[in-house]
Amino acid sequence: MDQRTATFQQHRRRLFGIAYRMLGSPAEADDVLQDAWLRWNESDTDSLRTPEAWLVTVTTRLAIDRLRALRAEREHYTGFWLPEPLVEAADEDTPHALLERADQVSVALLRLLEQLAPHERAAFVLRQVFDVDYPDLAAMLGKTEAACRQLVHRAGERVRAARPAQVVDPLEHQRLLEAFAAAATRGDLAGLRDLMAPDAQLVSDGGGKVRAFGHLLQGGQRLAQLYYATFLRLGAGVRYQPVRVNGQPGLARWIDGELESVQAFEVQAGRIAAVFVQRNPDKLARVRAHLSQAGGPARLEQ
Template identity: 40%
Template sequence: MPLTMKDVNRFEAARPRLDAIAYRLLGSASEAEDAVQETFLRWQAADVGRIEVPEAWMTKVLTNLCLNQLTSARARRESYVGQWLPEPLLDGDPMLGPAETAEQRESVSYAVLTLMERLSPSERAVYVLREAFDYPHREIAAILDITETSSQQLYHRAKKHITDGKARAEIDEAAARRIVEEFLTAATTGRTEPLVRLLTADVIAVGDGGGKVPARTKAFEGASAVAKFMRGLFKPSKAKRVLVGGSPAIHLARANGAPAVVVVLDGRVIGVLCPQVTAEGIVAFRSQVNPDKLERATEVWASAEHGEPLFHAF
């Protein structure tokens, strides 16, 4: 039976929540959109009049589609060129979803999305549904076709992995922004000492170019190595201008709910640098420069208000 307009509207009302769930599960906006669209096609093919709780049905279908995607993604990422990092979302992107609680904000942070790559698909699903969307374990068990006890166990394991992976006290956003501003100022001085003072001893820097943009396949490790890399990254040179096709604008903005450096050239986002700032200093830099993972960021950037760049690189 064809969907009525009421049935279509019911799905569209649920789409923002489904988008936010899928993004957290997959770490990719494009893959999340595909999963939600496939959920709609299944809704379209279902006898919706016999579905007692449509929102629960949609969530179950979507989550299981994402679980299948995560299982196959592991094999695909083994052949991925270089490091695989999540797709960053800029402030104002509706796919970021709810941000009323600390748990919701943390579940979409770039650091946590990266840590969630270490979880099994089931652990990730339970963690997202429980932590970010406050589903009770009874409902999660029904969605995943497991027992309530299994859901609780998966959640506790996932929570421990995430907590152990963070292992440092976070700081408030205003303080984090000040540190990122100091980092940008220091990075343009041409000296490593001011940078080293902002970093933890075990800081890392990793980038995702997807084989399409040059990015080191192995992470830089340690304050001295990372400081030298960052100094070189922002050092002007004709070769860099030729490589990227101009002099990109450097903006301090927000990605995944935290301060981030957005690199823009001719209105196109060509890089998003996500520093992980803790009470001890900057513990990680994760750079997304794969153009396939920056298309949505470019769309959001073009539709949003943003101030003048801090400076132009190169």
């Protein structure tokens, strides 16, 4: 590996993190990184004092341009749009996997970031997630420091207004989902209801490819009845696999041995406050391949 390639690979994880948080799609993020690599490969890197800053700047600007195009496409998306999740089996807790998850952003937050303008989103991601200093942020976005501070402030206000400030213990989150999966598997309607917040919500993304709710489902009782109805209809054909969804405890649901959905959960005050169900088969392709290689639902029979 030559020095130019080694330098790019050294920063690839961070560049992918920026692009994914900007676009909500691993495939789109990979495309941005490919374009960034081509520009890097064609540039005069010998004169660069800080290659990382150059790479982050190019990746960010490419992601902004790509996001502008995607926003037009997503305006015509069928039903709710949810990001394509980054999923790994729950037992993949190697030191490397833990490091990879350290700065991941939840599905709930990525959905909120969709409401931000491209430059707002870039400023928020670079500052709040990657802790980029304002002078560097201004250079990367081609704006003044004052303008960048305003972008970050405005984006932060919008995110805080829609997202609870409560920090949930990962172990509590995991135990809650284990109890939820057990109740859903045995058809325990009362148990499901007790685990749901009274005002819990469910958002599902089918992308027009499979059936999904075209409206927001609200109410813990209603959501409990939904999972109970799935048990009544499919019984032992349903399996819930503990997974990590964007670094947080989540569930993969398998029906008759096929991956049907990936479900991310937002927890508040010890109960499930929101469920984000990704059913779009195009957005599950990578997940299906990864989990199938890792054992899929077969591990649940062991």
